[in-house]
Amino acid sequence: MRSGFPDFRLGSVLATSFTATLTERRGEPVERIPTPQRLVDWLAVSGLAVESCTAAQLDLARELREAIHAAATATANREALPAAAVQVINDRSVQGRAAAVLTSEGERQWRVAGVEDALSVIAADAISILSGERDGKMALCASPTCLAAFFDTSQSRTRRWCDMNTCGNRSKKARFQANQRKKSGSS
Numbered sequence: 705m706r707s708g709f710p711d712f713r714l715g716s717v718l719a720t721s722f723t724a725t726l727t728e729r730r731g732e733p734v735e736r737i738p739t740p741q742r743l744v745d746w747l748a749v750s751g752l753a754v755e756s757c758t759a760a761q762l763d764l765a766r767e768l769r770e771a772i773h774a775a776a777t778a779t780a781n782r783e784a785l786p787a788a789a790v791q792v793i794n795d796r797s798v799q800g801r802a803a804a805v806l807t808s809e810g811e812r813q814w815r816v817a818g819v820e821d822a823l824s825v826i827a828a829d830a831i832s833i834l835s836g837e838r839d840g841k842m843a844l845c846a847s848p849t850c851l852a853a854f855f856d857t858s859q860s861r862t863r864r865w866c867d868m869n870t871c872g873n874r875s876k877k878a879r880f881q882a883n884q885r886k887k888s889g890s891s
Contacts, residue, residue, distance in 0.1 A: 717857075800824020801820075
């Protein structure tokens, strides 16, 4: 990865990992794909390697990211999907020519020729989780500064944090420190 940029937050669900390229949405937002090359980097670590990206393609990617986030947030809140978000997701899904191929190890791999193909795979993944095709539920991170959308596949479907190593630990640390202050104040 390129130094000077924040690390990627990668999860097991492509579409929601993509929305995590903008974090701390309610605090001080952290843009994790600030340049076209950084989008190329994210796509590579996500199994959608492309050779290059233009500024216009980065804009398309960010538009898709925000559409997925808006639709995922609506789904988590049991609200109607925003029509504009649905349109963007559908447009990106049909505009690519990605192909799933089987490797000799028996794994699925995506063959993409460019950014538009990669975005179509991400959009199709979003469609599969937002439509209820996959086992799990959309949820929003309990962190008041994060509020990231994530796909909860835990057995109980009661996960609270987008990532236990970031938001969950921050919350636990804050709760611990508040308890320590309370104890030292009552002594």
